[in-house]
Amino acid sequence: MTIFEWVSLILNILFGSGLYLSLLTLKSVKKEAGAKAEKAAAEARADELKNVESAIKIWRTLAEDITSKHEDMIAKCEVLSDRVEKLTNEVNRLRLTNNRIVKLLDRITHENLENVVAEIKQELDK
Numbered sequence: 001m002t003i004f005e006w007v008s009l010i011l012n013i014l015f016g017s018g019l020y021l022s023l024l025t026l027k028s029v030k031k032e033a034g035a036k037a038e039k040a041a042a043e044a045r046a047d048e049l050k051n052v053e054s055a056i057k058i059w060r061t062l063a064e065d066i067t068s069k070h071e072d073m074i075a076k077c078e079v080l081s082d083r084v085e086k087l088t089n090e091v092n093r094l095r096l097t098n099n100r101i102v103k104l105l106d107r108i109t110h111e112n113l114e115n116v117v118a119e120i121k122q123e124l125d126k
Contacts, residue, residue: 097123 100123108116 101120104116104120104123
């Protein structure tokens with residue numbers, strides 16, 4: 001076979017059987033599949049970022065709610081602490097008054113009844 005026949009045979013094999021076109025088509029399909037895969041990966045990353053942003057918004061909202069509730073509780077605790085302190089002072093004052101009255105009652109006799117009653121009334125008026 002001559003060189004022209006060999007060249008003709010090779011060209012017929014390549015172009016006649018569609019091998020060359022098949023290889024070109026395969027290459028373009030491979031590129032397209034790679035591009036689709038990259039696009040899907042990019043979309044997955046974008047969806048992941050959206051999910052993370054949504055989770056951040058939820059956690060931020062929860063943190064703000066908890067912060068405001070915490071501040072409300074601190075204010076309520078301060079009010080309650082003031083009330084407890086006032087009640088403690090009042091109980092101490094009443095206990096002292098009660099102790100003085102008991103001491104005065106221990107001193108009561110028939111002779112000093114009116115004087116002790118007057119002292120007790122003065123203690124109660126304080």
